[in-house]
Structures are given as structure tokens and as C-alpha cells.
Amino acid sequence: MKKNVVFFEVQGGSDKGPDGYRRDTLPMVNALKERGWDAEVIFFELEKKDEIYNHVKENACSYVSRINPGNLKSESDYFAMLRQLCEDGIIGMPHPDAMIGYGAKDALAKLTDLSLVPTDTYAYYTMETFKETFPKSLVLNERVLKQNRGSTGEGIWRVQLIDELPEGTVEVPLTAKIKCTEAKDNHVETWELGTFIDFCEQYIVGENGMLIDMAFLPRIKEGEIRLFMLHNKPINVVHKKPADSEDAFSATLFSGAQYRYDSPEEWKDLVESFLAQLPDITSRLGNYDLPLIWTADFILDYDKNGNDTYILGEMNCSCVGFTSQLELANNVADEIIEIVEAKVGAQLI
Structure with missing residues (x-):
């Protein structure tokens, strides 16, 4: 079994450190190497697409996409290359159609028969x-x-x-x-x-x-709750409270929101409800494997009996970062190895 994981990046963009890489990419590369695996970073260039494709097909067992599609010259060409790699047996993290399915806003409209939306x-x-x-x-x-x-x-x-x-x-x-x-x-x-x-x-x-x-949902004023997921495991919960002004409803740092990091155990009801519905979410979004690193954002609401309920407002999986918690690179490396070994083992049965 090949033990080489390729991390895709792209040159430029505001998410890069002084060395030109995303700040959370090399920690994952190094964590894999510490575990006896090979890992490398490849910067996707449209002009070198065929060369990159052939290299990954011949040398890697898996890829991890760390590219914000908005930084690409041609998102469709990048996704087409990833799609072909997956068809060739390379394990996609995530598959490009999962990236689209979980990352596109219309995922919400596909989940309206669940209590989440x-x-x-x-x-x-x-x-x-x-x-x-x-x-x-x-x-x-x-x-x-x-x-x-x-x-x-x-x-x-x-x-x-x-x-x-x-x-x-x-x-x-x-x-x-x-x-x-x-x-x-x-x-x-x-x-x-x-x-x-x-x-x-x-x-x-x-x-x-x-x-x-x-x-x-007026209770956005109480804060947006972001569940940070590593594949099928909740890692932490970010509570994002909008600025305290009449019209403020945005939960972004840029708009003045205050962030607090909690453990999943502190949001037990939300976590248990969401994990229980993951199979239904997966089936409605194309039956692809869950992304490697992704988030789900929730807003509090009331159900018909006046009890708290959580409404899904957005999911993101294209290039979710964890630069404020780089120690998570070890968890990510372990999860990558677990996924690859499980996939290869299933193919051998």
C-alpha cells in the first residue's frame, strides 16, 4: 500500500503565511511523516494540470485539498482533475462533489425534510x-x-x-x-x-x-454555534456572538463578533442530534464520504413547544483552517491514516 498523501494548495491568497503555505498545512505534513508516512505539498497550476495529475496518480494514495476555490483561475478544471483522481482510486479528502455538496449554500434546501432546516x-x-x-x-x-x-x-x-x-x-x-x-x-x-x-x-x-x-432567526443575537468536525468526530465548538448593536447579526470576526471555544461536551444536545442525523445528511448530499475537515454552523430557535432547537445555517468544507489550534494536526494525521487504511482494507476484501 502506498503511504504518500498529497496536500493541494494554490499560490497566493490571504490565507498564506510568510513561507507561502497555509499555516496549518505543513504541521499536517510533518505529523504524517512522524508516523512513518510520506506527505508533500503541490501547488495547483492550471498550466501544469496534466503533469500534476500524473504525478499524484502514480505516487499517492490520497489527496487533501487545502484550496479556497475562490483563489483558483478555473475551479471547474481543478475539480475535474480531482474527480479523475478519485475515479483512478486515489482517496479524495474530500471528493470534489462532496466539496460542492457540503460547501454550496443550496445544501440547506436539500435538507428541509430534516429537523435541521x-x-x-x-x-x-x-x-x-x-x-x-x-x-x-x-x-x-x-x-x-x-x-x-x-x-x-x-x-x-x-x-x-x-x-x-x-x-x-x-x-x-x-x-x-x-x-x-x-x-x-x-x-x-x-x-x-x-x-x-x-x-x-x-x-x-x-x-x-x-x-x-x-x-x-432573531436568536442569532445569542450567538452562532460552529461545530468543527474531523470527518465524523466533533473536535470543538466555536460560539460566535455578534456585536452588541441594534442591527448587528453577523458572526464574523471582521464585523466585531466575539469568539469563544468550547468542548463538544458543553453542547451535548446539539452534538448528539447532529451526529444522529449525519447518515440522512450524507444520503441527501450525494452519498459521498464525509469531508476530512469541515464545519456546521447553527443558530438557536424555539420549537413549537417553546424548547430550544438548533437550525443549520451553513456548512463549509473547502479549506477550513485551524491555525489557532495547530496541535490538531496530530489528530488530522491519525484520521487520514485511519481513513486510508480502512478504504484499502475494504478494497482487499
Whole structure:
């Protein structure tokens, strides 16, 4: 059995240290080497795609992707190479289609039959559907629109009606005034609904464009709860409390949110409920193996009996970092070895 793991990176980007690598990549490489395995970092370049593909196919047993797709010249070419490597028997961490399935915002719309996601959660892939449905969903309650691209809250908008609608209204008029707060920095803008809908076209057009439409959950003010997962194991919980101001709802550091790190045992109900539903999540997102390093973000809500419940707001698996806890590199190395040995063993049976 080959014992060489390739870590894919890409040149440039704000996630790199002074040496040009992600700060959490070399600790994983070194941890594998300490365990008697080989590991190397390859910087993906579109012009060298075939050369890289052949090298990994011939020399590696597995790859770990540490690339933010937004830093790539061509995301589709990178994913196509990873897909071919997986078909050739290289163990993908994650498989590119798992990366898409768990990382894309429309994963939420695929999970509405689970208790994790409200049933009035919609995915828009065309402007026609957005224009038809969003004015009707906005009648129900305040909404949050989330673009599929971007990061740190960019293109995530809380949308509120400014004036009350007449009783019995089933669709918000396009001339209605709305208050829009962007999660990037909690700044507020006032729009007419129709103009705002046109503005949002930028989020829907283009490769992997889409918008997710969810009900706004007021208990976000109590904090967003991020479950940090290593494959199928919860490692820690990050409690992210938005800044204490009237319009703040963003849980990003950039917007002034305060972070606290807890053990999974301190969030026992959330962890147990989420782990119990992992098989259902996996089946609805393509039946791919769980990503190696990934996160799931939750917001508190009340169920119909007034008890606490947790609503899934987002998952991420493309390049989740752990630079503030580099000692986790040892856990990651152990998990990689366990996954590879289990996969190889299953193939030999």
C-alpha cells in the first residue's frame, strides 16, 4: 500500500503565511511523516494540470485539498482533475462533489425534510424564480438571503419590510421599502424591493451562482454555534456572538463578533442530534464520504413547544483552517491514516 498523501494548495491568497503555505498545512505534513508516512505539498497550476495529475496518480494514495476555490483561475478544471483522481482510486479528502455538496449554500434546501432546516427555505438558480418567489416569502417573516460565493459575510443580507402590509397580502409589492443589512459589516441600506431584486442578479448569474432564502432567526443575537468536525468526530465548538448593536447579526470576526471555544461536551444536545442525523445528511448530499475537515454552523430557535432547537445555517468544507489550534494536526494525521487504511482494507476484501 502506498503511504504518500498529497496536500493541494494554490499560490497566493490571504490565507498564506510568510513561507507561502497555509499555516496549518505543513504541521499536517510533518505529523504524517512522524508516523512513518510520506506527505508533500503541490501547488495547483492550471498550466501544469496534466503533469500534476500524473504525478499524484502514480505516487499517492490520497489527496487533501487545502484550496479556497475562490483563489483558483478555473475551479471547474481543478475539480475535474480531482474527480479523475478519485475515479483512478486515489482517496479524495474530500471528493470534489462532496466539496460542492457540503460547501454550496443550496445544501440547506436539500435538507428541509430534516429537523435541521426550516421547510420555508428556498434555493434560487434563476432570476425568474427569485422574482416570483421572494416577494411571497417576504410576506411570511424577515428573511436572510445568502449568495453561494464570497466569504466573511459578503452578499449575505437580512431583509426587513419597513412598513406593515395590509391584512391578507400574499405578495410584497415591488415598490415596497425594505431595510437591508449586510453581514459583512452590519451596514444598513434602504431599497425598493424591485430594485433590490435586480441588484441581487449578480449573485445568481455565472458559474455556481445561486441565492438561498431563509427565515431570519432573531436568536442569532445569542450567538452562532460552529461545530468543527474531523470527518465524523466533533473536535470543538466555536460560539460566535455578534456585536452588541441594534442591527448587528453577523458572526464574523471582521464585523466585531466575539469568539469563544468550547468542548463538544458543553453542547451535548446539539452534538448528539447532529451526529444522529449525519447518515440522512450524507444520503441527501450525494452519498459521498464525509469531508476530512469541515464545519456546521447553527443558530438557536424555539420549537413549537417553546424548547430550544438548533437550525443549520451553513456548512463549509473547502479549506477550513485551524491555525489557532495547530496541535490538531496530530489528530488530522491519525484520521487520514485511519481513513486510508480502512478504504484499502475494504478494497482487499
